[in-house]
Amino acid sequence: MSTEARKPPAQIALKIRRVLGGKAGWNGVAVQLAFAAVLGWIGYEIVSNARANLENQHIAAGFGFLRNNAGFDVNQTLISYTGSDTFLRVFVVGLLNTLVVSVVGIFFATVIGFVVALCRLSPNWLLSRVGEIYVEVIRNLPVLFQILFWYLAVLAALPNPRQSISLLGIAFVSNRGLVIPQPIGQAGLDPFLAVLLFGIVASLALRTYARRALFQRGQVIRIWPYVLGLLFGLPLVTMLLFGLPFTFELPQLKGFNFAGGSRIIPEFVALTLALSTYTAAFIAEIVRAGILSVHKGQMEAGASLGLSRGTTLRLIVVPQAMRVIVPPLTNQYLNLTKNSSLAVAIGYPDLVSVWAGTSLSQTGQAIEIIAMTMGVYLLISLITSAIMSVYGWRVSRSLGA
Amino acid sequence: MKRVTLALTLALAAGLTAQAADAQTLKTVKDRGVLSCGVSQGLPGFSSPDDKGNWTGLDVDVCRAIAAAIFNDPTKVKFVPTSAKDRFTALQSGEIDVLSRNTTWTISRDTSLGANFTGVTYYDGQGFMVKKSLKVNSALELNSASVCVQTGTTTEQNLADYFKANNMKYEVIAFGTNDETVKAYEAGRCDVFTTDQSGLYSNRLKLANPNDHMVLPEIISKEPLGPMVRHGDDQWFDIVKWTLFALVTTEELGITSKNVDEKAKIENPELKRVLGSDGNFGEQLGLTKDWVIRIVKATGNYGEVFDRNVGAGSPLGITRGLNNLWNKGGLQYAPPIR
Amino acid sequence: MSDITSSGYVRQDLLAERPAPVKTTGFVGLVRTRLLNSPTNILITIVSALLLWFTVVPSVKFLFVDAVWTGTDRTACLTENGACWPYIQAKLPQLIYGFYPEAERWRVDLVLILSVVLLLPLLIPRLPAKGINASLFFFAFPVVAFFLLHGGGITGFGLSWTAGLLQLFDDSIIGAGQALLSLSKTSAIAPLLWVLGNLVVLVGTAIYWLIFPLTWLRDQLEGTGQSVWTDFAITTIVVSLIAFMMGGGVRTGWRPLAWSIATFAAIAAVIKLMGLDHGGLPVVQTRLWGGLLVTLVVSVAGIVTSLPIGIALALGRRSTIPLIRIFSIAFIEFWRGVPLITVLFFATYMLPLFLPGNFTVDGLVRALIGIALFTGAYQAENVRGGLAAIPRGQGEAAAALGLSWWKTTSLIVLPQALRHVIPNLVNSFISLFKDTSLVSIVALFDLLGSLRASFADPKWSAPSILFTGFAFVGIIYFLFCFGMSRYSLFVENRLNAHRRN
Secondary structure (H helix, E strand, C coil), X not given: CCCCCCCCCCCHHXXXXXXXXXXXXXXXXXXXXXXXHHHHHHHHHHHHHHHHHHHHCCCCCCCHHHHCECCXXXXXXXXXXXXXXXXXXXHHHHHHHHHHHHHHHHHHHHHHHHHHHHHHHCCCHHHHHHHHHHHHHHHCCCHHHHHHHHXXXXXXXXCCHHHCEEECCCEEEECCEEEECEEEXXXXXXXXXXXXXXXXXXXXXXXXXXXXXXXHHCCCCCXXXXXXXXXXXXXXXXXXXXXXXXXXXXXXXXXXXXXXXXXXXXHHXXXXXXXXXXXXXHXXXXXXXXXXXXXXXXXXXXXXXXXXXXXXXXXXXHHHHHHHHHHHHHHHHHHHHHHHHHHHHCCCCCHHHHHHHHHHHHHCCHHHHHHHHHHHHHHHHHHHHHHHHHXXXXXXXXXXX | CHHHHHHHHHHHHCCCCCCCCCCCHHHHHHHHCCEEEEECCCECCCEEECCCCCEECHHHHHHHHHHHHHHCCCCCEEEEXXXXXXXXXXXXXXXXXXXXXXXXCCHHHHHHCCEEXXXXXXXXXXXXEEEHHHCCCCHHHCCXXXXXXXXXXXXXXXXXXXXXXXXXXXXXXXXXXXXXXXXXXXXXXXXXXXXXXXXXXXXXXXXXXXXXXXXXXXXXXXXXXXXXXXXXXXXXXHHHHHHHHHHHHHHHCCCCCCCHHHHHHCCCHXXXXXXXXXXXXXXXXXXXXXXXXXXXXXXXXXXXXXXXXXXXXXXXXXXXXXXXXXXXXXXXXXXXXX | CCCHHHCCCCCCCCCCCCCCCCCCCHHHHHHHHHHCCCHHHHHHHHHHHHHHHHHHHHHHHHHHHCCECCCCCCHHHHCCCCCEHHHHHHHHHHHHHECCCXXXXXXXXXXXHHHHHHHHHHHCCCCCCHHHHHHHHHHHHHHHHHHXXXXXXXXXXXXXXXXXXXXXXXXXXXXXXXXXXXXXXXXXXXXXXXXXXXXXXXXHHHHHHHCHHHHHHHHHHHHCCCHHHHHHHHHHHHHHHHHHHHCCCCCCCHHHHHHHHHHHHHHHHHHHHHCHHHCCECCCCHHHECCHHHHHHHHHHHHHHHHHHHHHHHHHHHCCCHHHHHHHHHHHHHHHHCCHHHHHHHHHHHHHHHCCCCCCCCHHHHHHHHHHHHHHHHHHHHHHHHHHCCCHHHXXXXXXXXXXXXXXXXXXXXXXXXXXXXXHHHHHHHHHHHHHHHHHHHCCCCHHHHHHHHCXXXXXXXXXXXXXXXXXXXXXXXXXXXHHHHHHHHHHHHHCHHHCC
């Protein structure tokens, strides 16, 4: 008699029960039906009330207003924009302003954060106290307070345009902003950019090749002369052949303000300063926790190999610490992007200020505008969360099964 | 479920007042016992509170006149400060009964916001204020200037139109509230401050050195300011409209808060109609016979209100100009009470 | 024996004293080992000292040395470059109370004293009776504080409120059914909608008749003069009977009965004391509240309301029931993904559109609703962390004992989880305290908003008042937040004492 293993019974009913109702089974199904009924009732209430209220107030629903003329100007626009452009263009302008201040803020926040973290970990007693004071003071003050303070400080410190501080005679600092010469593209611009791009790609490829040669064959290739030639020599040759890639338009004081040149408005500077210093305090704590999470033996092993403190940190400790640092770090980047919405308090034309502020008062379409604003931020958050999940999955995969 | 009951219980527990958004505003106001009047967040001359929270101003006096007409007591008003952004939603939702907040009468506001303008209390126009040290004498010299403006107002749009029409460039810095805008102008962030001319004079008082600033002569837009009420309640619309006309009529007839009692005794048919001894015009509105007497005793006639708040008797010192009576060179004109 | 003293290898005279070893402790030791032990270190020390010199010295000069201490208006502060303290003194009532009427400020002070009296014993781990303390602080205090701060009275009690709420739901259900019916007349799937509509109307009518005794009783009570006290008596009797029954009846139900009666006696005392049945204290509109009052009210109310929401969402997220799990995850991710300022805009401008046309919700309440939802989502993540820290064996042991899911969660899992949650809760409170400054953008006056409003006063217009105001408010924020963060560290250390090695 052969007793081979039988397949388990199908148990389809049990499987369905589990899928439909979770561990609670048919009770769970009943709970879900009741919950769905309550949600449906709330949804019905909201939709019917909103429709009735909008009708009473003669406000049109829908996104048709996006095609209307905006009728107002915006202080800082990365794309060309005038008062007679559509509301949709206003939305894009606001979005670009938010992204610009976020990217610049993230860059400076990371740099300052890492520096402060290293200060806090320094064996020098005074330096670590300075770092600690910085983190404690910044973390315990509201971010809106800091934004207003920096705006106030920046405006108070800077002079009138007619008495502006000039840097080398080509750039000027005043309370209207920093005016720098603006590059204007000429005929030689396209070849220059193409060659530059080629140079960067070729340098990266060269670096990968040299690293592979080092790790696999122990062969040391000095690539810096080639990189120098690629990044500087080639574009120089292109400039000689095709002409200058750009000329600079120098700013000049005409009447009230500077004409020509491009301008960085003080609101942007104040917002970037405030957001960078604020987020840097949190990043410093995260980096410090990450570095402290690496076993002390790693540092000692590096010392026993004869590496200096800085080299040990750079090659051994920080790469291991990055695993612990990266998820909370991206969370802080997200917080910085969300905190940039406070620009409405100092008049910087970011998405919330220009769209959910000015456009909302001009058109009255509260539901559409606020939904679009929330949707944008939600999209940014979800994308970042998704990237973080992928990163976490890769880390746990690389740490071994 | 928890969130809904939480929200509803919060709403109930916060002592919310149920107000019907239909043609029952007079009844609601009488039942409530006070008039709910939407005003600005602090514009000297029009509506501003002192340290103790007492409100004074032209718009404030209009609401006091309405309250006097209904309750015979000008103190039965609750003032609700509103920003430029939420003034219309407050009116639409029923939080306030009348919006008396230096709001410009435009077609889009009259139609698409579900509200009606009841009249013009102040004929204004947009102007510019600059520092005297800039040595500018006309708005046409403002090419490439930086301008501070409050966002969400007709001011922003008029500014864009004016500079575009005159081929001038400018930098706009927009702030959410009037105070922020003034502070930024004072700090030197911009060269020019722009708002309605009455607002320019009024805000100049808030500056540290008012004499260092001057108002440019150009008026670049028409800004008729007046109170607003909701669509759909004709009786309430008539009450507010005719309160404004009563203020002007009493000035036309020379009735002031001081001499109204003597005027009531004079045997002039027009005076008798206006002051209620003849006819039942007050009852036709839903008020009492002596509605005009109540108004004049509470706030005075239009001239007194103007003088006390924005005219010669006030720190602003604005001349009557367009706001004078029709037979004295201005635009204030009231239909007959007959 | 030979004379020991004469041996050649025994010392005759004492050794000379050697200098003391290099000090590595104390201030000198600190300087030597941690500050000046290498050229780089010396450089770093000099740079840090310069950094501190150039930030601390001007601040101290501005705040104390050059400051103006007395004066009555701006002329006192125009000449000096230092802080203008008379300005702060003049504006202090506005910064603390906002525009709260002067005659009623004792109510705010009373609420502050009550909160301190109830909160301090709760914060000190050593003191007993935490249960009563917590229930007083989280349930009794908010109600009393509301009636003290806002004023007003009550016109009914449990019976009329229950009847009112149920009637609201019922009206809405019947309305929905009728809408479905009217929709069915013009729709493609008319018969289905007609059946559905009639079903809903039937359910609504059934509920109407079910709650008819309650509504009838309530209308009767409104007719009599003593509506509050009769209602109160009825509610006491009903609730005490329910407590008695659920506590175990005649055998063991006496304790819950006693507690219930004691609670209602206390409620009656409070109603009588504050005169709530006669209209209570004069109403002070929330529009007049401002300054530190609003900051504290918003942050405390935010934390107190967000905790139940957070626990519900965290449990929902862990649930295996598909719809509830999906809804919880979506809800949490949505509210965590948007900035708080957009949530406040949503609550201020969109929420009134979602409510029926004749409901007006107070401005402060709208902001509180937005903050409660936003913070609730963040608390859900905190509670989820606490729940995850509990070993799975606890749930299995509870199942072995035959406890249902509700009993397991409420008696075994949650009490242990909340212990892990407390440090995160205090951190959330610190963030919320700082985030209340955002309500100044939706025209509510908190501490920062009151400060900015006070800048506009022409009587005190001087160059130094801006920095003075910011310095003062900054010090207040720093003291509150730093104190709370130190307390959070203290609590965390105490709670994890068993884990320290």
